[in-house]
Amino acid sequence: MEYKQTGWKLDPDGRHITFTDGCGIGRVRLIGSRDLATRPIPAITRIRLIRRVDGYYAQFCIQAQRRVEHVPTGKQVGIDVGLKAFSTDSEGNTVENPCHYRKAEKRLKRLQRRLSHKQKKSKNRKKARQAVAYAHLKVQRQREDFARKQANALVTSHDLIAFEELQIRNMVRNRHLAKSIHDAGWGQFLLWVKYYAAMHTIPVIVVSPHYTSQECSTCGTLVKKTLSVRTHVCTACGVVLDRDHNAALNILQKALSTVGHTGCAASALVESLLSSRG
Numbered sequence: 001m002e003y004k005q006t007g008w009k010l011d012p013d014g015r016h017i018t019f020t021d022g023c024g025i026g027r028v029r030l031i032g033s034r035d036l037a038t039r040p041i042p043a044i045t046r047i048r049l050i051r052r053v054d055g056y057y058a059q060f061c062i063q064a065q066r067r068v069e070h071v072p073t074g075k076q077v078g079i080d081v082g083l084k085a086f087s088t089d090s091e092g093n094t095v096e097n098p099c100h101y102r103k104a105e106k107r108l109k110r111l112q113r114r115l116s117h118k119q120k121k122s123k124n125r126k127k128a129r130q131a132v133a134y135a136h137l138k139v140q141r142q143r144e145d146f147a148r149k150q151a152n153a154l155v156t157s158h159d160l161i162a163f164e165e166l167q168i169r170n171m172v173r174n175r176h177l178a179k180s181i182h183d184a185g186w187g188q189f190l191l192w193v194k195y196y197a198a199m200h201t202i203p204v205i206v207v208s209p210h211y212t213s214q215e216c217s218t219c220g221t222l223v224k225k226t227l228s229v230r231t232h233v234c235t236a237c238g239v240v241l242d243r244d245h246n247a248a249l250n251i252l253q254k255a256l257s258t259v260g261h262t263g264c265a266a267s268a269l270v271e272s273l274l275s276s277r278g
């Protein structure tokens with residue numbers, strides 16, 4: 001349910017909200033970490049009521065401009081996302097895949113089984129159903145938390161980030177990979193990277209994924225390899241690199257060749273990024 005600027009009233013202490021539109025919610029206490037009392041009320045443009053298994057949430061949309069002074073690091077990075085590692089950067093650093101779903105899978109299956117054995121419409125069935133929903137919610141939150149933290153760390157420590165356009169839809173069609181891909185949550189990760197990058201006003205450049213894993217990042221020779229080949233061995237220049245590291249280097253090179261090395265191109269990109277966000 002969504003409210004604009006009418007239909008609700010916030011107590012002066014910021015701890016209670018009363019819904020005045022007669023839908024029967026009335027006055028409720030707010031719990032949570034945000035201090036609403038210090039905000040001028042007109043800044044709240046919208047309130048969204050969201051029901052989750054563990055309670056009701058009131059989402060306050062506040063007009064604010066979040067800008068962070070980015071401390072230049074002089075570092076530009078290309079990121080390759082994969083299944084073996086969650087991500088590999090152009091420096092060769094890898095972030096391990098957290099596999100939140102896989103780790104919770106046993107527990108989820110057990111809860112699901114327990115639910116299926118409960119009698120229909122019984123109180124215990126309702127409880128069991130809530131337990132399943134809560135376990136799913138927990139996985140979802142872990143994944144989100146991970147994506148956010150990774151994204152923030154990445155943005156804070158670089159001045160430019162290059163990504164490959166993800167073709168998740170095509171990849172998910174491969175049924176063996178589907179579960180792992182959903183589990184990895186790269187889409188979410190990329191969104192958070194864009195979010196933090198806009199806050200820090202640093203550019204995120206998305207390049208097309210053509211040949212990024214096949215080309216040699218050192219000499220540009222095409223070295224064909226299937227998904228199972230984990231190492232890039234160049235037949236022309238002899239360079240040996242981890243497959244994903246090679247791809248990350250290509251992604252960064254591609255990104256730099258599209259914007260040029262000049263700072264003004266990068267800042268123009270930031271401007272367009274910011275204006276597209278409204």
Ligand SMILES: [Zn+2]
Pocket residue numbers: 216217218219220221234235236237238239
């Ligand atoms: Zn080569």
